[in-house]
Amino acid sequence: MPATTEELLELHGRIRACTVCPLHLTRTQAVPGYGPVSARIMAVGEAPGETEDREGKPFVGAAGRLLTQLLESVGLNRRDIYITNVLKCRPPGNRDPEQAEVDACSHFLDEQIAMLRPQVILLLGRHALARLLPGAGSITRLHGERVRRGDRVYVPLYHPAAALYNGSLMETLRDDMARVRRYLDEDELKVSLATGPAAFGSPPPSSPELARAGSAPTASPVASDGNQMDLFE
Numbered sequence: 001m002p003a004t005t006e007e008l009l010e011l012h013g014r015i016r017a018c019t020v021c022p023l024h025l026t027r028t029q030a031v032p033g034y035g036p037v038s039a040r041i042m043a044v045g046e047a048p049g050e051t052e053d054r055e056g057k058p059f060v061g062a063a064g065r066l067l068t069q070l071l072e073s074v075g076l077n078r079r080d081i082y083i084t085n086v087l088k089c090r091p092p093g094n095r096d097p098e099q100a101e102v103d104a105c106s107h108f109l110d111e112q113i114a115m116l117r118p119q120v121i122l123l124l125g126r127h128a129l130a131r132l133l134p135g136a137g138s139i140t141r142l143h144g145e146r147v148r149r150g151d152r153v154y155v156p157l158y159h160p161a162a163a164l165y166n167g168s169l170m171e172t173l174r175d176d177m178a179r180v181r182r183y184l185d186e187d188e189l190k191v192s193l194a195t196g197p198a199a200f201g202s203p204p205p206s207s208p209e210l211a212r213a214g215s216a217p218t219a220s221p222v223a224s225d226g227n228q229m230d231l232f233e
């Protein structure tokens with residue numbers, strides 16, 4: 001049975017109250033995650049940064065704005081996606097997570113995945129890749145690839161922050177996001193054959209004329225539960 005919004009919020013409350021690892025001493029607040037419990041796509045990053053630590057939401061700084069743009073460029077609405085990190089508290093100075101911190105915190109991510117049961121998980125950066133596909137390979141080799149594990153698809157991607165610091169990765173990240181769209185379209189076809197309605201939103205319009213004619217909407221019709229989202233704000 002799928003989890004309810006109340007169950008997800010209860011988990012968020014436990015994360016906010018967590019003092020298990022030393023990161024609770026330096027955080028402003030924990031950042032559990034953001035998005036509807038009905039999301040079929042999850043995005044997992046590394047850890048909150050300065051803006052996220054201040055606002056209590058994931059991916060709200062510069063990297064978050066880039067992520068939003070990338071998603072929209074392929075017809076995905078960020079509000080349909082559940083976004084979180086491996087670590088729920090900001091490491092001081094945005095340093096890399098330490099293994100002990102990952103070990104202490106990862107059960108929260110496992111619980112989130114178990115609750116949402118997403119069909120697709122976007123792994124944003126090497127830390128998410130290492131945590132959820134251990135031993136699969138490096139981000140350099142696997143970025144943009146589709147990795148199936150059971151009924152779930154994982155797509156490792158460069159972290160948006162990496163593309164902000166290293167402009168040469170930007171084009172790669174855009175190309176990889178276009179591949180994500182193709183993967184979703186292929187899986188959507190399978191889902192629609194089985195269940196009827198579209199699953200992963202619509203691809204972006206192929207031309208401005210199509211967009212003006214309204215024949216290629218860009219917003220996803222699925223999992224857009226405004227009331228549910230309000231619970232996270």
Ligand code: SF4
Nearest residue numbers: 018021024088089105
């Ligand atoms: S990083 Fe995770 S384990 Fe450490 S205090 Fe924050 S929520 Fe708890």
